[in-house]
Amino acid sequence: MTDVLSLVSIGFAFFVVAVSPGPANISNATIAMSKGRKVSLVYGAGLSIGLLFWGIVAASGLGVVLQGSVYLLMLLKIVGGVYLLWLAYLSFKSSFNAAATVSTTDNQEVGYRKWFVRGVVLNSSNPKTVVAWMAALSVGMGSSSDGLFLVAAVLTCMLVGFLVNGMYSLLFSINGVMNVYQKVAHWVERVVAGIFTLAGLGLLRSAFSRNPA
Template sequence: MIDLFSLLSIGLAFFVIAVSPGPANISNATIAMSKGRRTSLIYGAGLSTGLVFWGIIAASGMGTILQSSVYLLMALKIFGGIYLLRLAYLSGKETMKPNSVSIEMIDDKVSGKSWFFRGVIMNISNPKTVIAWMAALSVGLEANDGTLSLIAGLVICMVVGFATNAMYSICFSYCGVMNWYQRASRWINGATSFLFSIAGIGLLRSAFNRSSVS
């Protein structure tokens, strides 16, 4: 069974990925400010459901990798590390821009069910999400980990995904929060870049340490 530290590592890695500013989070924040907390929570639940879809896809592929080859897992960790470093680079680039976020306010009147499915479609339409899942799962999984360990890691990421989207809905539904976010965007992107860098370097070190042991 996967240990607590590995679960925490997976959860933290996925949190860093899930909480970072991006199209889904920006849209959720926008809806929270323009439509209120209830609508944003529904939309966020849809976003999280879309994440679950890609999580199951990622876990299925990860299970095959874990059962096939230590070297494939090492390659995945290298790929995941490079992906995280790329996110760090992109976040770092945002720190050079003015403290503003381009957001299109959503004014059309739709039902709660429609908001939910909009959230699902938002994340399902982004196949790159599966890479983020695999990168996060590979942080705490090793070649000798079994199916239960994989399922535990998957569940942790699902919980983190729902919690993160709910956090965005709650926080950004308060008046004035979006204005603060715009003013602090450079600092937020800088902190995100730092966290991505630490996670990416740690994943690369894990891959090469495993290689040297083998």
């Protein structure tokens, strides 16, 4: 019973972290509004796999090593920051396409694999995610926790991650929401570009900080 309550605590802590607005969730919401539910669900699955990558890193103890390795963490943050800035550029560029429309045919032509890979890359390129994982896992972990419990905790957080990304995909792909998006698409894309820019610059700044977090 204690283990179940601990898993619930870990799952809830991870839900709070995962559901909060950030580059991944905002990009998923934007894709749901502009490309539709199927593409967003595929993209969200990619985000979840990218999130799981850092969960495995944190659970295996590499998270502590990563936090202690200044140069490795710096390199990862630089890569993540540059990628976020690239996404900012793509969002800003697409904001000038005032004729953006949702089309099932267009979605099929894009290719689901590309959207899945984009999701994986976005979440796996942010090393700060490992800190969120370690914080969530520490909520329910104790000195008596064994390897089996750790695996169960990671699987619980993984399930929460998929549910959160699926929730964003379903919520923002509702017809009414998509119709509103079509009217303000250029502004949404520019706001998203701004968020990506701030997140990317934040990672780069953190990479070159004397006390990288």
